[in-house]
Amino acid sequence: MSVVPTPAAAVSAPAPCSPQDVRRVACIGAGVIGGGWAAHFLARGYDVTAWDPAPDAAARLRRLIAAAWPALEQLGLAKGASRDRLTVAAALEEAVADAQFVQESAPEKLDLKRDLLARLDAATPAGTVIASSTSGYPMTDMQTQAADPGRLVVGHPFNPPYLIPLVEVVGGELTAPAAVDWASRFYDAAGKSVITMDREVPGFIxxxxxxxxxxxxxxxxxxxxxxxxxxxxxxxxxxxxxxxxxxxxxxxxxxxxxxxxxxxxxxxxxxxxxxxxxxxxxxxxxxxxxxxxxxxxxxxxxxxxxxxxxxxxxxxxxxxxxxxxxxxxxxxxxx
Structure with missing residues (x-):
């Protein structure tokens, strides 16, 4: 049985840097959505560390990014943007060890999301915002096992994330409002069109x-x-x-x-x-x-x-x- 944190646990430490100063992003999950996020962040000039448990994840991710890159070149690459700034980590903990923002894009299974977000919370530097790409689960249902649920938000993209600008941002009942604000400002700085929702809606907008x-x-x-x-x-x-x-x-x-x-x-x-x-x-x-x-x-x-x-x-x-x-x-x- 999972233990639901008390509302006091929603108060997170301040994010370690401003949204505009982020340089390294971790992408957890390297399927179509996670890979699309990785491609987007690389094109915007970030260093990206990715992790996925699949044995062929690295090769599959690099193929996805290569296929997306011509479109990203047409959209316009940021100064210094390069596919060479991608690192594929061998372990989840390695991927987020120095992350300034984490984008989780695991399969849509609630128990998996709960466990993974708790692991990310334990392994990611204090205060770093962790966003889930979930397309349907409210963060309230996913943050139940995290020690610091206050920094967990939803950053719901649209396929493919490297091409479709929209991202919907919303927190859960235990999410600190500052984390939602920080995530929205980060996505804006990263070139996304942001809708910051003031309440959870099943399936979002x-x-x-x-x-x-x-x-x-x-x-x-x-x-x-x-x-x-x-x-x-x-x-x-x-x-x-x-x-x-x-x-x-x-x-x-x-x-x-x-x-x-x-x-x-x-x-x-x-x-x-x-x-x-x-x-x-x-x-x-x-x-x-x-x-x-x-x-x-x-x-x-x-x-x-x-x-x-x-x-x-x-x-x-x-x-x-x-x-x-x-x-x-x-x-x-x-x-």
Missing amino acids: ANRLQEALWREALHMVANGEATVAEIDASITEGPGLRWAVMGPMLTFALAGGEGGMAHMLDHFGPSLKSPWTRLDAPELDRALYDAVVAGCEDAAGGRSIADLVAERDRGVIDVLRATGRLPGSAEGAAR
């Missing part, structure tokens, strides 16, 4: 919105109402183009013309009662599973995952460039 769309898409496939290709085209050729410039709320406000959102709600509000969405998830039976997998294979049209990654990266960079959001010089990163 963007995932909740993505999940609603995903569930409706699965219903449409399951019911034979649309194909995978039609669903994807309906977004990339439709509202996705608007969402790249402004979000769904302002997009709908514009639908109200000069009357804005008020006119839109007056005019279209009754449609909220129409049976347009089914937020309960459909049963993921074998038929639906096979239909979605086959549909994605058809949509890929023979392109490999590597081909699709490169295509996605080029597309996102083009959108960032076209909308004036392509990062310039990497100010604030390690010099």
Whole structure:
């Protein structure tokens, strides 16, 4: 049975340096998300030490970073940025021994997260902020075994972290507010677009919105109402183009013309009662599973995952460039 720390344990020692002065980052977990974080931090000019228990982790991580590097070069590398500034540690304790910030990206298993965050807390220098890339667990549920839960925060990225700017930052019940503030300022200095949440929300913000769309898409496939290709085209050729410039709320406000959102709600509000969405998830039976997998294979049209990654990266960079959001010089990163 785990012991839940008392609220007094939430008070952490001050971070050992300011967010702008961080030079060394530890990335714990080197899969798609952890590797993407490592690539991002390297491109921003940091020294990165990574650790992952998988026997092939080092080779896999270097392949992932090599694949991401062309996109990062287009985004613009910080002065001194180099893949040679990556070190892959043989042990977790070695990886965080001199870390000034820790990004944990282990698999989404609650017991694993609890144990790993407790180990990181024990091995990381006092006061150093430790962030989890969890995509669903609240930090309150993950920080229960740490001796100093006050420095544990969520830093939820979007795939791939080296390309998509957004990171959602939020603490748990035992997280010190100063740690949340420090993490937000660090991510900002590291070139991310930061949403600092003032409360925990299951699934955070963007995932909740993505999940609603995903569930409706699965219903449409399951019911034979649309194909995978039609669903994807309906977004990339439709509202996705608007969402790249402004979000769904302002997009709908514009639908109200000069009357804005008020006119839109007056005019279209009754449609909220129409049976347009089914937020309960459909049963993921074998038929639906096979239909979605086959549909994605058809949509890929023979392109490999590597081909699709490169295509996605080029597309996102083009959108960032076209909308004036392509990062310039990497100010604030390690010099």
